[in-house]
Amino acid sequence: MRLKYLGGVYPTTFKENTRRKPIVPLEPAPKQVIIPLVMCTDGGAVPVVKVGDKVTVGQVIAQPEDRGVYVHASVSGTVSDIGTYPHPWGGTGEAIVIDNDFQDTPCPNLPEPMDWSKMNREEVIRRIIEAGITSMGGGASATHLRLKRAVGKVDTLIVNAAESEPYLTSDYRLLLEKGDQILEGTQMLARFLRAKRAVLVVSGDKLNAVEFLERRIKKRDPSAVELVTLRTRYPMGMERLLVRMVTGREVPPGQTALDLNCAVFNVATVYTTRLALLKGQPVTHRTVTVSGGAVARPRNLWVPIGTPLKCLLEAAGGLREESPCMLTNGPMSGTIQETLEAPVVKNTKGLVCLSQQEHDPVTQPETVCVRCGHCVSVCPMNLNPAFVYRAVRMGEVERLKGLHLADCLDCGCCSYICPSHIPLLELVRQAKTIPTQGGEKG
Numbered sequence: 001m002r003l004k005y006l007g008g009v010y011p012t013t014f015k016e017n018t019r020r021k022p023i024v025p026l027e028p029a030p031k032q033v034i035i036p037l038v039m040c041t042d043g044g045a046v047p048v049v050k051v052g053d054k055v056t057v058g059q060v061i062a063q064p065e066d067r068g069v070y071v072h073a074s075v076s077g078t079v080s081d082i083g084t085y086p087h088p089w090g091g092t093g094e095a096i097v098i099d100n101d102f103q104d105t106p107c108p109n110l111p112e113p114m115d116w117s118k119m120n121r122e123e124v125i126r127r128i129i130e131a132g133i134t135s136m137g138g139g140a141s142a143t144h145l146r147l148k149r150a151v152g153k154v155d156t157l158i159v160n161a162a163e164s165e166p167y168l169t170s171d172y173r174l175l176l177e178k179g180d181q182i183l184e185g186t187q188m189l190a191r192f193l194r195a196k197r198a199v200l201v202v203s204g205d206k207l208n209a210v211e212f213l214e215r216r217i218k219k220r221d222p223s224a225v226e227l228v229t230l231r232t233r234y235p236m237g238m239e240r241l242l243v244r245m246v247t248g249r250e251v252p253p254g255q256t257a258l259d260l261n262c263a264v265f266n267v268a269t270v271y272t273t274r275l276a277l278l279k280g281q282p283v284t285h286r287t288v289t290v291s292g293g294a295v296a297r298p299r300n301l302w303v304p305i306g307t308p309l310k311c312l313l314e315a316a317g318g319l320r321e322e323s324p325c326m327l328t329n330g331p332m333s334g335t336i337q338e339t340l341e342a343p344v345v346k347n348t349k350g351l352v353c354l355s356q357q358e359h360d361p362v363t364q365p366e367t368v369c370v371r372c373g374h375c376v377s378v379c380p381m382n383l384n385p386a387f388v389y390r391a392v393r394m395g396e397v398e399r400l401k402g403l404h405l406a407d408c409l410d411c412g413c414c415s416y417i418c419p420s421h422i423p424l425l426e427l428v429r430q431a432k433t434i435p436t437q438g439g440e441k442g
């Protein structure tokens with residue numbers, strides 16, 4: 001099935017840089033990993049190790065606080081510090097530093113492999129909690145909390161492999177290299193949630209992956225997982241849009257996919273969940289695309305959590321020219337990194353270092369609005385960013401009422417398309433914080 005939707009943009013994807021690059025282990029391995037205690041947006045964790053302790057791969061080093069997740073050692077070695085370090089989401093945070101002994105000694109206390117079909121609901125949740133799984137597609141919510149909320153309430157499970165951010169191909173490579181495991185993981189989650197329909201969503205430009213998955217689905221059980229191909233454009237991977245495109249249901253303002261009986265999980269989360277359920281394996285590594293015009297040898301890497309971003313760049317041959325802009329998780333919705341001292345966390349799917357040539361077109365000086373309407377036509381939520389611009393710039397905040405800003409997905413399509421280079425996304429974000437919107441405050 002092939003679906004489409006209104007809105008969105010077609011940025012140059014630059015995916016050719018890494019599309020054919022298989023996922024390879026990070027070489028050389030990092031001398032030190034810096035593992036933040038905040039790995040999800042629901043809460044943090046408190047250390048259960050102290051400086052000088054020896055740790056092994058997969059060993060719990062911090063346990064959840066509030067609604068956070070377990071944190072595990074991703075290399076074996078010695079805890080050398082517990083302190084404040086840069087966090088890739090911005091600012092700094094508490095982290096546990098481990099000096100790598102390069103032995104990769106596995107933790108002897110990991111849960112035993114199990115037959116997932118015989119697990120009850122409590123066992124499934126316990127394994128996911130113990131594995132410290134969070135959303136791995138950009139969002140960073142705790143997976144066990146989302147599953148607990150969704151179980152028995154959803155009729156449709158959507159596995160998101162759309163990956164519409166330019167440059168990133170880590171999900172694409174995962175589909176090609178671990179397709180069977182992802183299909184199995186999808187079936188596991190659908191069974192757990194008691195969903196009638198399990199849908200794997202892939203963008204139309206991932207032709208190799210689509211053909212491969214179609215063959216595998218036919219061979220396995222054609223009724224178990226449905227493959228849906230979407231027309232390639234950004235931001236088709238956002239939860240609300242996926243629900244709309246797959247089920248035809250509109251997610252109303254202030255509600256989530258779950259309110260419409262849908263659960264959405266990223267493909268990397270599904271892969272990790274399968275590993276946790278079958279093998280008791282915690283989240284210690286993930287795939288990361290290192291790309292961008294300034295990177296000497298773009299590639300897809302299998303990286304220990306906590307690896308400083310600068311080590312990823314080193315493994316990709318370093319910079320071939322000075323990069324004016326380095327980001328984690330892609331240029332459209334990612335986070336700018338002033339330095340590469342921050343580490344990889346569970347939702348880091350890419351490191352993009354733009355070249356001067358790639359960066360210049362998006363940093364033109366701002367001019368006046370020419371009322372072309374492009375920002376309105378590309379907004380996937382049918383908002384009017386030009387109205388927001390006028391209201392904010394002219395200080396007429398009363399006009400913000402009724403513009404439904406809470407619906408904004410922060411996708412950045414409006415800023416991207418504006419011929420006057422008006423920073424519309426920033427203005428919309430700013431407008432969301434103005435307390436005059438009668439319940440629409442973001």
Ligand code: SF4
Pocket residue numbers: 378379380381382383384385407408409410411412413414415424425428
């Ligand atoms: S207003 Fe929000 S949802 Fe609409 S295009 Fe801009 S950033 Fe995206």
Ligand code: SF4
Pocket residue numbers: 368369370371372373374375376385386389417418419420421422424
């Ligand atoms: S795209 Fe830019 S110039 Fe065109 S209407 Fe929107 S704000 Fe104005």
